[in-house]
Structure formats: C-alpha cells, structure tokens
Amino acid sequence: MEKLTEANTPISNDGCTKQQQDNIRLKRQLGLPSAVSLIAGTMIGSGIFMSPQGVLYYMGSPGASLLIWASCGLLAMMGALSYAELGTVIKESGGEYIYILRNIGPLPAFLLAYTSVIVVRPASIAGVSLSFAEYVVATFYQDCPSPPVVVKCTAAACILVLALINCLNVKLATSIMNIFTVAKLLVLLLIILGGLVLxxxxxxxxxxxxxxNTVSGFGPVGVAFYQGxxxxxxxxxxxxxxxxxxxxxxxxxxxxxxxxPLVTCVYLLVNISYFIAMTPRELLSSDAVAISWGVKLLGSWTWIISLGVAMSTFGSANGTFFSGGRVCYVAAREGHLPDALSMAHVKRLTPSPALIFTSVISLIMIIPSSFSTIVNLFSFTAWLFYGITLSGLLYMKITKPDIPRPYKVPIIIPVIVLIASVYLVLAPIIGSPQMEYVYVILFIVSGLIVYIPLIHYKWSPECLRSVTLHLQLLLEVAPTDKNE
Known part of the structure; x- marks a missing residue:
C-alpha cells in the first residue's frame, strides 16, 4: 500500500520519502556535441525537403528564393544570439515562457504556455511527423498519391515511438539525435555534391x-519567410x-x-543543387523536391534520398519532442498548468507526464491538419511570442544594465529581430488574410477564461487534486527541484 503525507505526496514502499522526492531533478547530461546536435538536428528536418517549393512559389524566382533562405538564416542567428544572452542570465529551462514570466509578468507567460502547450509545440511535432510519414509512405505508392489515412496513421506511429523513447531515457533520446544528425548531414552532402557534379x-x-519573374509585395514576402x-x-x-x-x-x-551557420550554409548549397538539377516549373510541380532531384540524378538509387529524408524528419521530430515537453513541464512547475505535468519519473528522471500530454495533443492535431496549414499556424503564433520575448530582453537591457551577463549581445541585434517579428506577424494578415489567423488570436485570448479563476484566484477543484494523486501513483512520478 502507498502512504500519503499531509501534502498528499505518496511515499513508496521502496523508501522514497517526501524529502527525497523533492530532490528529484533533471540531470545536466547535455554537453557541447549534444547541444549542437539538438539545434542542428531539430532545424534540419522536413523543411529543406518540402519548403523550397513554398518559397519559390511566393517569390517567383530562384535568386529571390535564395535571398529568402539566406535572410532566414541570418534572422535565426540573430534571434539565437539574443536568446543566448537570456539563457545565460536566466538559467532556467522553458525558453520564451520562462523569459516572459521573469521579465514581463505571469499573464503573458501563461498565455504563451497555454498556446504553446496546446497549439505551437504539438503543431510543430505534428507537422514534422506528417512530413516523415509522407516520405515513408510515398516509397510504397510511387505510381499514385499516398492515401491520407495511411499517411496520418504513420505519423501517429512516429509520435508514439518518440513519446516512448523520450519517456524512457534522456541519454537514449540524445543519442538518437546525435546519430540522426550525422545521417541527415550525409544525405544533404550527397545532394550538394550532386549539384557540384552538374x-x-x-x-x-x-x-x-x-x-x-521575381514577385514583390508585403504579403508574399512575409509568407515566403514563413515557409523558409x-x-x-x-x-x-x-x-x-x-x-x-x-x-x-x-x-x-x-x-x-x-x-x-552550419545549417544556413547547408541549406543554401542544397537549394542551389535543386535549382541546378530542376527548372522552376519542375520544382513547383514536384510533390517531394528531394525525391524529384534523386530521380533525375540517382535513378534507381533514389531510395537513398527517401531513407535520408525519413531519418532527417524523424530526428527533427525527436528534437522537437525533447524540447517541447520541457515547456509544458516548466509551466506546470511554475503553477500555470496542472501539478502532475511538473513531475518527473522517480527512476528515469524524465518529465514523462508532460511528454505524454504533448504526444496526446500532437496526435489530435494530425487528424484534421495538412502540412501547409500547420506551417502557417505555427509560424504566426511562434513569431508573435518571439517578439514579446525580445521585448523583455530589451526591457532587461535598459532597466537592469548591471546584471552579470556571461554573454552579452549588442542591443541592435534584438532590435532588428523584434522589427522582423512584427513584420512576420502583420505581413500575412495584411497581404493574404486567412481565417486561421483569426482563430489563433481568439484562442490566445480564450486563455483569459482559464487564467482568471485557476491562476489569478487560485481556484483548485478537489477532483483535480485527486487526479494528480492517482497519476503520481500510476506513472511513478514525483515533484522536482530546479537545477542551480
């Protein structure tokens, strides 16, 4: 039988006391190679194999498309450098959520967590998993379109496997990231070398x-940036x-x-290889750019590209899953989500409740969604909160200039990224308005209905505490401490 403390914290038969449970924390297991792999391995996923069509479609010419790809890399670099300062000053996990919470306040932080946990991160996982499924299934349906049901079932299987991996062991998840990052770089190197041979x-x-045939305009350029x-x-x-x-x-x-910089250079060279091997018309009519490239250059060896794309998207989904579950975990630890989501497995030290919750939402998002819809939905929401986060960095730089900063970025860099984020939020709405943007805004605002009673007034239904207790017992999880 399990015993309970006054705080309803279970004490297991193996002698795990409340004090020991409070000392449970996620270990520092990521070194520099795994850190590089987490960034590069997550970035290199489905996009470079599917987005070139979207960028070319909205920009109209290969030259303008390459400028968009280079600009996206520069913007990502400036954004990451700005975040590096935030991460070395506020040494807590959680990304935008924790930075907004510490710099701006609990309400916008909650709205981010609410949107990120239910929309942004699951949308990203669902989008990458769908692209993984499309490439895998296409191998078996070469002469006809892939059945949507088969594609979505394959994507669901991908998510379930990733959930299992990340719940079992952190080292296993990071090892998979490292291996798949090397594999996808080798495939992209093959595409680059193919272009060089031509x-x-x-x-x-x-x-x-x-x-x-370059297209100009406020809206098209903004949507092209979304795709890139x-x-x-x-x-x-x-x-x-x-x-x-x-x-x-x-x-x-x-x-x-x-x-x-590594990823940016690879992306530019791969796009150049695409444009050398295919005309813009051929590229736009292709259902899978990398496969079309492989058919023209590799012939019967095209399966190498299919395998590489599948590995690339699976590895990227793994990285997104690894980090996405942490947002849910940290927000729950700060009291903005149910307590059960802030707990970790007592032996494996993985935030399994948060990972399971993220996987469930991702599975639901697969059912009605297409890849292009998910890209626009994700990008609009993500850059809205990136802009809010960078506003907090600028506020911290101006009002707290004396805070010790192990790494300091010039103020002009976050200013440029903030301006870019405002443009990326407004450009699609003004240039090519769609109802999905209205739905996203309404969803974010709907978070107030949850925030006011549950967070502001701290109303906690008795049934929720009972559910938390039973989940603790079922999943073998306990509260955690922060790493210092």
Whole structure:
C-alpha cells in the first residue's frame, strides 16, 4: 500500500520519502556535441525537403528564393544570439515562457504556455511527423498519391515511438539525435555534391536569369519567410533545456555559433543543387523536391534520398519532442498548468507526464491538419511570442544594465529581430488574410477564461487534486527541484 503525507505526496514502499522526492531533478547530461546536435538536428528536418517549393512559389524566382533562405538564416542567428544572452542570465529551462514570466509578468507567460502547450509545440511535432510519414509512405505508392489515412496513421506511429523513447531515457533520446544528425548531414552532402557534379559538367542553366519573374509585395514576402523559417525552426531549442545543459554560460552561445551557420550554409548549397538539377516549373510541380532531384540524378538509387529524408524528419521530430515537453513541464512547475505535468519519473528522471500530454495533443492535431496549414499556424503564433520575448530582453537591457551577463549581445541585434517579428506577424494578415489567423488570436485570448479563476484566484477543484494523486501513483512520478 502507498502512504500519503499531509501534502498528499505518496511515499513508496521502496523508501522514497517526501524529502527525497523533492530532490528529484533533471540531470545536466547535455554537453557541447549534444547541444549542437539538438539545434542542428531539430532545424534540419522536413523543411529543406518540402519548403523550397513554398518559397519559390511566393517569390517567383530562384535568386529571390535564395535571398529568402539566406535572410532566414541570418534572422535565426540573430534571434539565437539574443536568446543566448537570456539563457545565460536566466538559467532556467522553458525558453520564451520562462523569459516572459521573469521579465514581463505571469499573464503573458501563461498565455504563451497555454498556446504553446496546446497549439505551437504539438503543431510543430505534428507537422514534422506528417512530413516523415509522407516520405515513408510515398516509397510504397510511387505510381499514385499516398492515401491520407495511411499517411496520418504513420505519423501517429512516429509520435508514439518518440513519446516512448523520450519517456524512457534522456541519454537514449540524445543519442538518437546525435546519430540522426550525422545521417541527415550525409544525405544533404550527397545532394550538394550532386549539384557540384552538374556544375562541373556544364549544366548551369538553372543559375542563369535567376531573378526573372521575381514577385514583390508585403504579403508574399512575409509568407515566403514563413515557409523558409519553418526550415530554421529549432534555433531556440537549447533554451528550453538550459537546466539539462552542462556549463550553459559557455556551451549555450558556443553551440548557437556552431550550429546555425552550419545549417544556413547547408541549406543554401542544397537549394542551389535543386535549382541546378530542376527548372522552376519542375520544382513547383514536384510533390517531394528531394525525391524529384534523386530521380533525375540517382535513378534507381533514389531510395537513398527517401531513407535520408525519413531519418532527417524523424530526428527533427525527436528534437522537437525533447524540447517541447520541457515547456509544458516548466509551466506546470511554475503553477500555470496542472501539478502532475511538473513531475518527473522517480527512476528515469524524465518529465514523462508532460511528454505524454504533448504526444496526446500532437496526435489530435494530425487528424484534421495538412502540412501547409500547420506551417502557417505555427509560424504566426511562434513569431508573435518571439517578439514579446525580445521585448523583455530589451526591457532587461535598459532597466537592469548591471546584471552579470556571461554573454552579452549588442542591443541592435534584438532590435532588428523584434522589427522582423512584427513584420512576420502583420505581413500575412495584411497581404493574404486567412481565417486561421483569426482563430489563433481568439484562442490566445480564450486563455483569459482559464487564467482568471485557476491562476489569478487560485481556484483548485478537489477532483483535480485527486487526479494528480492517482497519476503520481500510476506513472511513478514525483515533484522536482530546479537545477542551480
């Protein structure tokens, strides 16, 4: 039988007391290689294999598309450097949530957690899992479109496997990230070398008149940025797991400076290879850009590209899952989500309740969604909160200039990223308004209905405490402490 303390904290038969449970914490197990792998491995996922069509469609020419890809890399780099200062001053996991909570206040932090946990992170996981499924299923349906039901069932299986991996062991999850990061870089290197071979053979038609038919306009450029920035999503992932990073003062900015320039260079070279191998018309008509490239250059060996894309998207989904569960975990630890989500497994030291909750929401999002819808939904919401986070950094720089800063970014960099975030939020609404943006705003505002009674007035239904207790017993989890 389990015994309970006055605080309704279970004491197990193996002698785990309340004091011992309070000392449970997530370990610092991420070194510099794993930190670089978490950033690069999450960034390199489905985007580089699916977004080139979207960027080209909205920009109209290969040259303008390459400018968008380079600009996205520069913007991601500046954003990550700004976050590096935040992460070395506020050494807590949780990313935007914890920075907004400490710099601006509990209400906007809650709205972020509410939106991120229910929409943003699950949307990202669902989007990457769907792209993984599309490439895997396409191998078996080469002569006809893949059945949507099969694609969505495969995506669901991907999410369930990732949930199991991340709940079992942190080292297992990071090992998979490291292995799959190397594998996807090798596949992208193959695509780059294929383009180089074509150039050597004199096939440079794709590099002529590169800015012909370029589209300009407030809205199209903003949506093109959405498509490109989807491929760079993950530049801030290390800030979600700061408490699990060894020596964050050094490794956080160092990992950013290694990973993001590497990914940007790879993306530009891969896009150039696409444009050399295919005309803009061929690229726009392709259902899977990398596969079309493989058919033209590799022939019967195209399966290598399919396998590489599947590994890339699976590894990216794993990184997103790893960091996304931590937002839920930290928000619950701060009292903005149910207590059960702030607990960790007493033996495996993984935030399994938060990971399970994230996987359930991700599975639900797969049912009605398409890849392009998820990209727009995710990007609009994410950049809204990135802008709020950077406002907090600027406020901290101006009002608290004497705080010790192991790493300090020039103030002009967060200012530029803040301006870019305002543009990315407003451009699609003004240039190509869609109802999904209205739905997102209404959903964020609906968080007030939850915040006022449960957070502001601290109303806690008795049934919720009972559910928390039973979940503790069922999942073998206990409250945690922060890493110092």
């Amino acid at each position: 150039v050597i053979k004199g096939n440079t038609q794709g590099l002529q008149n590169t800015f012909e 920035l989807w491929s760079y999503d993950g530049w801030n992932n290390l800030n979600y797991v700061t408490e699990e990073l060894k020596n964050p003062e050094v490794n956080l900015p160092r990992a950013v400076m290694i990973a993001i």
